[in-house]
Amino acid sequence: MKKWIVGCLLTLGLLEPVCAQRVEASMDSVRKKIGSEFLLTLRTQVAPNTRVQFPKGQQFGPLEVLESYPIDTVKKSDRWEFVKKYGLTQFDSGQYILPKLAVRIAKKDVYTQPITVEVMPVQVDTLKQKMYDIKTIEAAPSPNNGLGWWIVLGIVGALVVVFILYRILKNRKTTTPTATPEPLVKPIEKATQKLMALDAAQWVSKGDVKHFYSELTEIVRTYLEEEIEIPAMERTTSELIAILELVSQNKNLRLSPETIATLEQVLRQADLVKFAKVRPDIQAIESDKNRIASTIITINKAIPEIEEVTDELEAWNAQQRELARQKQEAKARKQKQLRIAIASVATVGILIGGSIVYFGMDTIKDAILGNPTKEMYEGEWITSAYGDPNVELETPKVLTRVDSEKWAKNTYAVVKEMRTFTQGSLQEPLFVLVGTNYYKQEKNPYYNQETTQIDYDKVLEGITKSWENQGARNILYKNDGTFEIAEGVKGIRAYGTMTVESEEGEQHRRYYEILLFNQNGGLQQVAVSYCEDDPFGKKILERIQGSIKLQLFNFNG
Template sequence: MKKILYILLLFTTSLFAQKVTTSIDSTKKKIGAEFKLTIKTDVDTFSKVKFPNGKFFGNLEVLESYKIDTIRTGNRYELIKKYGLTQFDSGKYLVPKLPVIINGKKVFSDSIKIEISDVKVDTLKQKMYDIKNIIPVKSDFGNWWIYLLILLGLAVIGYFVYRFIKKKKTEEKPVVIEFKSPIEKATSLLQQLEKKELWQKGEIKNYYSELTDIARNYIEEEIQIPAMESTTSELILGLRNAAKQKKLKLSAETVENLEKVLKQADLVKFAKVKPLDFEIEEDKKRISNSIVTIHNSIPEIVEENDELELWNEQQKEKARLEKLKKEKRKRIIIGVSVSVFLIVTTLGVLIAIKGFDYVKDNFIGHPTKDLVEGEWIFSEYGNPTVKIETPKVLKRMDAEKVLPKNAMALIKEMQIFMYGSLTDDFYIGVSTATFKQQVQLDLEQAAEGSLKVFEAQGATNIFVKTEEFDTQQGIKGRKAYGTMVMVDKISGKSVKMYYEILVFGQNNGLQQITIMHREDDKYGKQMLERILNSVELQNISQP
């Protein structure tokens, strides 16, 4: 019967060949008493075994980790490790699966459920005290001037930080070397390039990129053609046309040598070709000779060139417009920086006065707060019917796709509805089922089955308490509640969750409601209380 119930609650387990056995001296003790947990391994004499170590196993504190006992049987060892565990709060706890490393591989021990009961106190002999009066809380807004000083202090700090950064940027501006002529600039840059020894260090692509940029920049400044923006073929064509128009004394060999280097550079940059050392030396000489030859081929200008003056004027106007553009961009950056600073400062002051929760709820956003304040829906789900009020309509899941076929053969009808998932900030689940055959339902076992589902989904440190629960119609059920740790899929961090599970069994049918939210989420707590107060069940035990 328990097997059928576990299948109903979506619990599946896998059996692994284990080398580890687990036992405990008792499953029920009083607060503070010691549980002795024993883990045994059966290995050969060459195996290396490492038992778990830590101050806590789940919610249980490790009082003592005893020495390992060894029993040899032939060519095998039985290693016995004992731990002393305790807990100082009553309730039902789970000794989690513990990893035992055998020859570098993890083998997990079995989880064991234990129960810790309260120590009975004789309240007749305990003196009783009256409830204390309400203590008024002083408002912090009387010290408004402190927050004003904080705001002013932050503003002053921000101003000096801005001045420091601005001064730093001014000091870090690179020193610009001015050259008298393009040939002087090109020659100096070629010498600096050789001192870097890029291709000797294996940076061939960077070497060819700088080498050809020097040649292109020289041609653009000396002959006034757009060499930096042109492809290799466009540059060579433009150079030949300029040679005809300006009557440059350029030989075909000079242009061909320049074209060879540019094409070689294209292959290095885009086809990942790696020239040999002597080829690199030859390309360097071709570029140097081409620059000198182009310089010597330019005829001396005796009269003023009107076209050159027009080009110079255009360049001056272009530089002026570029300067205005940079100043405008600078003003935008300063404006945005000041706005961001004011926003951050304002939020900081609000956090200091109102607290982080106030800022998060009203400025940053809180998803569960939106659910609380949204329009709720009161609807019916499943058979036997569960009436419940929720912030969103629950989505129907296909039970046949979730459960195996042999399990569905035992169930007459099953319906599942949910919102969110077990790893979200808030989760609601409603499931109903009726069996084909008469089944004696154990609600306590049903709640434990749901906890097994949590554990299969990656939940750890599960703390659980159970008690009876009555609906407003007087239908009796069982409630399991407590906390567990789940892993946030987005941040990868562990999140402590609070959960409550309601289970009802009526006339060979099962009704279950599961609610979960972050433990520190006050809006999740508000939704849980509102949902539980709205629960209405179809009483199928009555005609």
């Protein structure tokens, strides 16, 4: 008996974990509208330390997984409850079955029960809510629209760039850090220091006598400018000595003629060394240096504490300073003008280059130089009828009738009646011709007696000969076969190229198209010609041909 009880207990212990391995699946609602979220909840209870893996994926059967929420864990007595939620949806109405989902518990898959859901459509009340037709396709605006505004904005931008560059260059010049001012030193002290530095440089021992005399004369000239305030650096030796003699006449400056003569002798010796390549000996060089030092000391002793120069010398100095100021201002103006010119040229170059890249070379050329066919195509067109029976069509300008006397005399041998209207000529950017002709049937080379039809090839040959009389050469044409307009009237289309000499004597190629319509012994024709590389000429041709309406011939024979 004891063994039986123990066996039952063991059996129950083994079955308990298996019976606990089940998963409950529930849905917050089984009916929702299209696109709404169905909240699916999976719930299971397991023993501690049991591993549970819920299903993953973007699609559970026909339902799409919008969101996979985190797992909630709750402890209940000696067991753990795991709760996993999913957000599901479907964008088509109808009934759908959520299939069995596998939850892995302790390395075994436990499946949920399938759930049926219904996705309801959204009802639209067309009586309360206005319905709209699908919009038609609209052409995108041409990149050439608003070109004028782009040019204006470009010019304004160029001016702004020029102003900014000017300010940068100006600020760079004005904000250049200045050197720290040197402490005030008397001219005699500065001259003495420079003479000592000249000795230390040892230019004579290095063989550069010319450099020695250049610095020696610069020392004495600088001293004279700072001490006596005369323009010594810019004057020749003769001019400097003349100024010193003028200054020495002042009673307040005790400068002897011997001192001036000594200075003149050294300066002239320096001129010979610098310009005549004279090379004095070592003793003469040392003597010249000592005489300059002695002259500087003598001049310094001769200058009173308050120096007064003559009115004539002061006026001369003021004149020289004014000339120097004007020269500096003129140089500054030229530099400023040069900077502005460089900045302007660079800005205009960038503007033109960018415009060419964005709009294209042809568009820029047309905007600046103008294009007659572009102006005609974009201008106001005129719809009118010409001839009898008439040919109605759109043209950029009104066609004018051609005087019949201008046609060749042999034309009247085969034509009963002819009305011709044109715009422009073969030498102009656009040529348009509209004509209606009645042909004679007797002995008429243009008329085929067997088929009672006009021979198109011979008519085209006649047209090309007429153009040759107007200066056209190398006329090539091709018959493109049947051409039909909206009224059901059929004719032929011929096209080709030719070379025409302009009034200025230049040769250029032209493209042309001719439409011929034969009705009851009569012929209606439309011809258009333009420069071969003109895109607006092609647009004009297509618009004219698309607007043609023909009145039927009633004449027969």
